[in-house]
Amino acid sequence: MGVTNCWMGVLVMVLAPLTHIGGVVRSFTFSPDSRTLASASESYQDVKLWDVATRQNIATLMHIGGAVRSFTFSPDSRTLASGAHDGMVKLWDVATRRNIATLEGHTDWVNSVSFSPDSRILASGSWGDDTVKLWDVATRQNIATLTGHLDGVKSVSFSPDGSTLASGSWNGIILLWDMSLYITPLPSLPPAVLTPDFNGDGRVDVADFLLFTAQYGLGQGDPGYDAQYDLDGDDKIGFGDFLIFRSAFDREGS
Numbered sequence: 001m002g003v004t005n006c007w008m009g010v011l012v013m014v015l016a017p018l019t020h021i022g023g024v025v026r027s028f029t030f031s032p033d034s035r036t037l038a039s040a041s042e043s044y045q046d047v048k049l050w051d052v053a054t055r056q057n058i059a060t061l062m063h064i065g066g067a068v069r070s071f072t073f074s075p076d077s078r079t080l081a082s083g084a085h086d087g088m089v090k091l092w093d094v095a096t097r098r099n100i101a102t103l104e105g106h107t108d109w110v111n112s113v114s115f116s117p118d119s120r121i122l123a124s125g126s127w128g129d130d131t132v133k134l135w136d137v138a139t140r141q142n143i144a145t146l147t148g149h150l151d152g153v154k155s156v157s158f159s160p161d162g163s164t165l166a167s168g169s170w171n172g173i174i175l176l177w178d179m180s181l182y183i184t185p186l187p188s189l190p191p192a193v194l195t196p197d198f199n200g201d202g203r204v205d206v207a208d209f210l211l212f213t214a215q216y217g218l219g220q221g222d223p224g225y226d227a228q229y230d231l232d233g234d235d236k237i238g239f240g241d242f243l244i245f246r247s248a249f250d251r252e253g254s
Contacts (some may be wrong), residue, residue, distance in 0.1 A: 033077040040068040074119040083110025101140045103203035112155045117162045127151030
């Protein structure tokens with residue numbers, strides 16, 4: 001049962017306390033589909049996954065070798081990436097909760113990881129070697145090492161269309177990187193599109209995807225098929241197009 005708290009005169013319902021053994025909770029993040037929450041503590045070498053609907057801990061992903069410094073879900077919610085003190089970056093299959101790859105190349109702490117909007121490229125930034133590395137998620141290969149920072153890299157993030165990567169370091173410098181060599185920027189949405197929240201419930205989820213495909217058709221031969229919504233260019237309107245569609249807006253609609 002939830003607990004009701006009053007803050008600044010507003011009643012707030014606490015849905016459930018989730019206990020992450022290991023001290024201070026360093027960070028947490030929701031998967032883009034809102035089904036899973038990931039959390040990591042200050043001192044433990046793991047990431048915990050929680051089922052948001054049931055409030056249950058469904059997996060503990062062990063990152064042996066050092067405390068986890070950063071983690072993030074891919075935009076398609078299928079993969080979790082984590083970086084740790086030992087310089088390793090690990091990829092986890094969210095559905096099976098298994099480690100599917102260990103990416104080696106950094107020589108010190110990995111402070112930040114970020115997926116490109118199409119989930120194909122992972123960027124990682126390191127404290128000790130002052131570099132940003134780009135990884136091909138499918139092949140698990142390091143495809144580029146970006147140098148230019150004169151101090152440890154604290155954070156990395158892709159622009160919504162994937163055309164630019166930003167990285168920030170401990171000395172207060174932010175660098176912008178052209179990603180055109182590695183990523184095809186996401187196409188602009190048709191001007192008539194106002195929001196991906198098709199059913200108007202304030203959320204962008206599977207229900208909106210079903211309405212999206214019903215309105216614009218699943219393939220070239222289907223009634224209502226509209227090529228301008230084939231955003232990934234595969235001749236059908238599918239989940240990939242919806243993810244591109246959704247990524248241009250706030251997660252909760254607009």
